[in-house]
Amino acid sequence: MISVIMSTYKEEENLIRKSIESILNQSYKNFEYIIILDNPDNHIHERVIEEYAAKDARIQFLINKDEHGRTIALNRAINLAKGEYIAIMDADDIALPNRFSDELEYIEKYNYDLIGGITQVIDEEGNDLYGIKKIPSNPEKIYKCLKYGQVIAHPTWLGKTEVFKAINGYRPMPLCEDYDFTLRAALKGFKISNINKPVLKYRMTANSVSRSNLFEQYLYLCFITDAYKHGLEANVDEAIRFVKERNSDKQSQKYSKANVIFNRMLHEMSEKQFIPFIKDGFCLLGCSKYFLNRIYRFVMLSLNS
Numbered sequence: 001m002i003s004v005i006m007s008t009y010k011e012e013e014n015l016i017r018k019s020i021e022s023i024l025n026q027s028y029k030n031f032e033y034i035i036i037l038d039n040p041d042n043h044i045h046e047r048v049i050e051e052y053a054a055k056d057a058r059i060q061f062l063i064n065k066d067e068h069g070r071t072i073a074l075n076r077a078i079n080l081a082k083g084e085y086i087a088i089m090d091a092d093d094i095a096l097p098n099r100f101s102d103e104l105e106y107i108e109k110y111n112y113d114l115i116g117g118i119t120q121v122i123d124e125e126g127n128d129l130y131g132i133k134k135i136p137s138n139p140e141k142i143y144k145c146l147k148y149g150q151v152i153a154h155p156t157w158l159g160k161t162e163v164f165k166a167i168n169g170y171r172p173m174p175l176c177e178d179y180d181f182t183l184r185a186a187l188k189g190f191k192i193s194n195i196n197k198p199v200l201k202y203r204m205t206a207n208s209v210s211r212s213n214l215f216e217q218y219l220y221l222c223f224i225t226d227a228y229k230h231g232l233e234a235n236v237d238e239a240i241r242f243v244k245e246r247n248s249d250k251q252s253q254k255y256s257k258a259n260v261i262f263n264r265m266l267h268e269m270s271e272k273q274f275i276p277f278i279k280d281g282f283c284l285l286g287c288s289k290y291f292l293n294r295i296y297r298f299v300m301l302s303l304n305s
Contacts, residue, residue, distance in 0.1 A: 001030050001031060001032065001082065001083040001084060001085075002028070002030065002031040002032075002083045002084075002085045002086070002087050002100055002104065002158070003031065003032050003034060003077075003080075003081035003082060003083035003085070003086050003087070003161065004023055004031050004032065004033045004034065004086075004087045004089055005034045005036075005074060005077035005078065005081065005086060005087070005088060005089070006019075006023075006033070006034070006035050006036070006077075006088075006089040006090065006091055007035075007036045007037075007038055007070045007073035007074055007077070007091070008035060008036070008037050008038065008039070008042075008045050008049070008091040009037075009038050009039045009042070009067075009070070009091070010039060010042060011045075011091045011092045012092075013044055013045075013048055015091070015092040015203065016045065016048060016049075016091050016092065017048060018094055018126075019089065019090070019091050019092060019093055019094060019095075020033075020035075020048075020049070020052050022093075022094045022095040022096075022097075023089060023095055024052070024056055024058075025097060026095065026097060026098075026099065026100045026101070027097055027098050027100070027101050028098075028100035028101040028104060031058060031083065031087070031100065032058050032060060032081075032082060032083060033056075033058050033059045033060065034060045034062075034077040034080055034081065035049055035059060035060070035061050035062070036062050036063075036064060036073040036074070036076055036077050037049065037061070037062070037063045037064065038064050038067055038068060038069065038070065038072075038073040039064075039067060040063055040064060040065060040066065040067070046063065049061050060080065062076070062080075064076075069172075070177070071170045071171070071172055071177050074088075074169065074170055074177075075169040075170055078161075078164050078165070078169045079169075081161055081164075083161060084160065084161060085104070085107070085158055085159065085160060085161060086157075086158070086159055086160075086161050086164050087100065087103070087157065087158045088154055088155055088156070088157040088158075089155060090154075090155040090202075090203075092203045092205075093155050093200055093201060093202050093203055094122075094126075094200065094201040094203075095199065095200055095201075096198060096199055096200060096201070098199075099117070099156075099199040099200060100158070102117070102195060102197050102199060103115060103117060103156075103158040103195055103199060104158065106193075106195040107158055107159075107160075107193075110191075110193065111191070112139075112191045112192065112193045113159060113160050113162075113163050113185070113190035113191045113192065114152070114157065114158075114159035114160070114163050114182075114185055114190055114191075114192045114193075115152070115157070115158055115159070115192070115193045115194060115195055116135070116151075116152035116153045116154075116156040116157055116158075116194045116195075117135075117153070117156040117194060117195045117196075117197060117198070117199030117200065118131070118132050118134075118135055118156075118194075118195075118196060118197060118198045118199060118200075119131075119132055119153050119155075119156060119198070119199070119200050119201070119202040120132075120198055120200070120201050120202065121201075121202050121204050122201045122202065122203055122204065123203070123204060123205070124203065124205050126201075126203075129204055129263075129266070129267050129270070130266045130267055130269070130270040131198070131270070134196055134305070135151060135153075135194045135196060135305065136151055136194060136304070136305040137193050137194045137195070137196055138193070139191050139192055139193055141304060141305060142186070142192050142193065142194070143186050143192075144304045145300075145301050145304045145305060146182060146183060146186055146225070146228060147225055147228060147229050147300075148225065148297040148298075148300040148301050148304070149179075149221065149225075149297050149298065149301050150178065150179040150182060151194070151301060151305070152182050152192060152194060153200070153202070154178035155200055155202060156199050156200045157178075163185055163190050166188065166190075167181065167184045167185055167188060169181075171184075171236055172236060173220065173224065173234070173236055173239060174216070174220060174239075174240065174243075175213060175216060175217035175220050176217060176220040176221055176224060179221065179224065180224055180234065183224060183225075183227075183228045183233070183234075184233055186228075187228070187231065187232075187233060204263070211256065212252055212253075212256060213252075214252070214255055214256050214259050215247065215251055215252040215254075215255035215256065215290065216243055216247050216252065218255060218290060218291075218294060219242065219243040219246055219247060220239055220243055223238075223239045223242045223243065224239060251288070251290060254287055254288040254290075254291075255287075255288045255290055255291050257287050257288070258284055258287035258288040258291035259291065261280050261283055261284045261287065262284060262291070262295070264276075264280055265277055265280045265281065265284070268280065
């Protein structure tokens with residue numbers, strides 16, 4: 001059995017409905033669906049989820065009395081999981097109908113411990129923005145790629161429950177909880193892979209592209225990858241100090257602007273809009289030196305895949 005875990009907070013009603021329905025309509029039926037509402041004042045979510053729970057006994061719905069954050073909410077769900085496997089789901093994404101059947105067949109065939117899959121990036125309205133063509137599947141290549149960035153898309157995860165328990169779930173590593181989890185799993189020798197099939201539609205909102213904490217997230221990424229390169233688990237308190245010393249509003253604004261341009265370029269490349277792509281490329285060069293390092297990491301991920 002698969003234990004599907006999901007944390008909700010303030011997603012729009014129509015999005016959370018599509019997300020839940022994409023799980024309930026999976027071709028693979030043997031799962032429990034643990035949903036944690038981490039916003040006790042969100043009565044819309046409460047009403048919607050209770051509506052689905054009344055119709056489908058596979059749903060286990062819990063409400064946190066206080067807001068604790070996504071990490072604690074997911075850990076609570078992990079502790080409740082009864083399945084042999086745990087699948088992650090985000091409250092505004094859409095799982096493709098055969099996601100669980102494809103992932104389960106793959107992870108059991110090769111006896112992997114944790115896997116992800118290909119995502120199709122969509123906008124708020126569900127329109128396709130761009131798709132990932134291929135992702136690394138060889139565990140040794142993944143271990144190398146992890147030196148530069150996350151290569152296992154979190155909302156596509158399917159993993160053995162023993163993996164989540166062995167590393168005590170997620171740690172409070174701000175903005176990089178899933179990447180930190182992956183690095184710790186790799187350091188402990190768990191076999192990590194990706195299935196090279198589309199399994200999820202990942203929703204990219206305008207806010208997620210330009211949000212102000214992207215630079216802060218980048219700094220955390222730098223800290224935890226440096227520790228990983230030395231065969232170490234990053235210390236959470238030291239990571240927080242590292243980021244606090246280097247974060248600034250000016251660099252944050254530049255980094256966010258660069259990210260908007262970069263995501264626009266990905267869409268332009270997908271649509272073969274070469275002239276706008278070249279123009280945006282020149283604009284990107286002068287935006288943020290830190291984002292250029294992020295692109296370097298992106299290139300190294302591609303080369304090591």
